Amino acid sequence: MGSRKKAFFQDFSLKHPIKISLILFIIVLVLRVIEIFILRLDEAWGEISVSKFLGFLIIIGYLWLVKRKIRDIGFHSTNFIKSISIAAVVITLTLAFSYFAEWMYLVINGVQPSFTITARGHSLDPEFAVKGGFLFGLWLIVGNVMNSFMEEGLFRGVMITHFRVPLSFWKANFLQAFLFGLWHIVWPIKSYMIGQMSALQAVTIAIGYILTSGIIGLAWGYLFLKTNNLWAPWFAHTINNSTFNLLHTVAAQGFDSGFMIRMSVFPFTALLTMLLIKWMAEHYQMPNFKRWDEFEY
Numbered sequence: 001m002g003s004r005k006k007a008f009f010q011d012f013s014l015k016h017p018i019k020i021s022l023i024l025f026i027i028v029l030v031l032r033v034i035e036i037f038i039l040r041l042d043e044a045w046g047e048i049s050v051s052k053f054l055g056f057l058i059i060i061g062y063l064w065l066v067k068r069k070i071r072d073i074g075f076h077s078t079n080f081i082k083s084i085s086i087a088a089v090v091i092t093l094t095l096a097f098s099y100f101a102e103w104m105y106l107v108i109n110g111v112q113p114s115f116t117i118t119a120r121g122h123s124l125d126p127e128f129a130v131k132g133g134f135l136f137g138l139w140l141i142v143g144n145v146m147n148s149f150m151e152e153g154l155f156r157g158v159m160i161t162h163f164r165v166p167l168s169f170w171k172a173n174f175l176q177a178f179l180f181g182l183w184h185i186v187w188p189i190k191s192y193m194i195g196q197m198s199a200l201q202a203v204t205i206a207i208g209y210i211l212t213s214g215i216i217g218l219a220w221g222y223l224f225l226k227t228n229n230l231w232a233p234w235f236a237h238t239i240n241n242s243t244f245n246l247l248h249t250v251a252a253q254g255f256d257s258g259f260m261i262r263m264s265v266f267p268f269t270a271l272l273t274m275l276l277i278k279w280m281a282e283h284y285q286m287p288n289f290k291r292w293d294e295f296e297y
Contacts, residue, residue: 009065017162028055046121046130047143056150072295073157074230082284083229090273091236101265102258111251140245148237155180156224156233164291173221181214215267222274226281228289
């Protein structure tokens with residue numbers, strides 16, 4: 001591609017950062033819809049991977065078009081250990097409180113739960129989850145790694161750096177978090193279409209997804225802001241999804257009967273950890289966050 005065309009894309013990304021981010025969002029969302037609703041690979045594989053892989057390639061392709069590197073959206077080695085350390089503390093506390101809340105809920109309701117490590121794919125109803133052994137568990141982890149590359153690269157890496165050009169950080173963070181919440185409502189829509197839930201249940205859970213995933217996106221966006229390193233939310237995201245795939249509660253009612261309690265507690269705990277993120281980032285003297293227009297070509 002000629003230098004003039006690349007210069008055009010560079011100029012467009014700087015003048016219309018919100019528009020270009022929404023275009024990328026729509027392209028990747030279309031791939032997601034095709035894989036879930038048409039190919040239905042989540043039912044066969046227990047994981048969607050094609051749209052994740054292609055979505056990340058689209059992000060890489062966009063960066064190439066505008067003559068930028070992947071480090072410009074946060075995937076760089078500067079303060080890598082410090083950033084991962086902050087993320088590790090935050091995600092460990094968030095998961096511990098969430099699983100404890102689920103366990104306490106079951107105990108209070110007269111159930112004697114225990115924990116087990118079993119590979120189970122994504123499903124709003126645990127009884128419909130695709131299950132497997134060790135190799136399936138590895139497949140889920142690989143899928144989570146790729147998923148975090150794509151989602152963090154798009155929502156935090158591209159969107160926040162781009163949205164920050166015309167918007168304040170909090171407006172940029174809220175906008176990407178809202179889109180991150182919308183991104184997840186494909187699951188209740190899919191569950192309604194295949195008869196796992198009623199229309200009212202699907203709408204209720206969709207609203208819940210917008211709120212919970214949005215709050216989580218807000219916390220991970222703040223983690224990116226304070227560390228200026230996308231590896232931090234990438235690590236938190238990967239550990240979170242892999243833990244949910246592998247660590248489950250078991251009771252007389254079956255697997256993860258208190259899952260909705262866990263999912264309700266998780267985002268609000270993540271929100272509270274933003275105070276810890278702020279303190280640790282100041283303690284480590286992390287660098288200032290860079291907007292998309294603050295990088296040199």
